[in-house]
Amino acid sequence: MKLYYAPGACSLSPHIALREAGLDFDLEQVDLAAKKTRSGADYRAINPLGYVPALQLDDGTVMTEASVIAQYVADATPGAKLAPPAGSRERYGLQTWLNFIATEIHKGIGPLWKPTTPDAYKETVKQTLAARFDYLSEQLGDKPYLTGDRFTIADGYLFTVLNWTNFLKLDMAKWPKLTAYMARVAARPAVQAALKAEGLAK
Ligand SMILES: N[C@@H](CCC(=O)N[C@@H](CS)C(=O)NCC(=O)O)C(=O)O
Incomplete structure (x- = not known):
């Protein structure tokens, strides 16, 4: 493939x-x-x-x-x-994360990439993202990965989109749990x- x-x-x-x-x-x-x-x-x-x-x-x-x-x-x-079995309660939990990452973070960050996005709208986008990052940070808590001790495909996806904050030079200092999480996922072989x-x- x-x-x-x-x-x-x-x-x-x-x-x-x-x-x-x-x-x-x-x-x-x-x-x-x-x-x-x-x-x-x-x-x-x-x-x-x-x-x-x-x-x-x-x-x-x-x-x-x-x-x-x-x-x-x-x-x-x-x-x-990398994911709980299809149809299990845990799988719906994972799919909740995948959908959240796709719609709230992946597509939420999207306008920041576009040079045509007006600055005022970029500010609104950053405020919404900050609220989503607060939620992510709370949910992550002291767990190594989103759903617990084990890495799943949701972590690969969240890492991918959070990594964009580096390219976009977004200040992540307010979310040390997220920066530690990004480093943890990045370190995987x-x-x-x-x-x-x-x-x-x-
Ligand atoms: N709904 C798609 C969106 C994919 C997407 O946004 N791809 C971006 C890169 S992250 C892209 O290829 N953009 C170029 C374009 O749309 O022309 C998915 O979830 O895979």
Whole structure:
């Protein structure tokens, strides 16, 4: 299978899941502005939405949406325990986090990337994010990972989007539990390998 990605984008989340799962996969970088893959293919022919991530399975099926691809990877490798079993109460808890991360953090940060977003709106976005970071910090408490002692795909996703605060130079000093969490997740060998493969770590 092949993961289409852009360095540091939300595709890092399924990328981390694939490495944590120990699966074999290929990576192909996408130029999001040109909508071309590294090998020169038209990316819209792979994902008509033009965004990453997309996971092309060996039978040609293309899966999209970061949180769904990560769940596919987790369910394909139950021994890695990257997600509780589908249908379990714990799985709904994980899906609550995945949906929160996708809609409140991933898409919540989105306007800060756009040079066309008016400054006043950026301030509103930052205030909403601050409230979400307060909640995240409270929920995390002294746990090493979002759902407890064990790393799950929700951690790979949350790390990916919180990592953007570094690129955007958002001050995270108010949330030491979140900065410690980011460092904890970043230190995992699979996360380091994914960052390295994307040219984001040495
Ligand atoms: N709903 C999608 C959103 C994916 C997304 O926002 N991808 C961004 C990078 S993080 C992207 O490729 N943006 C370029 C574009 O939309 O043209 C998901 O959850 O996977």
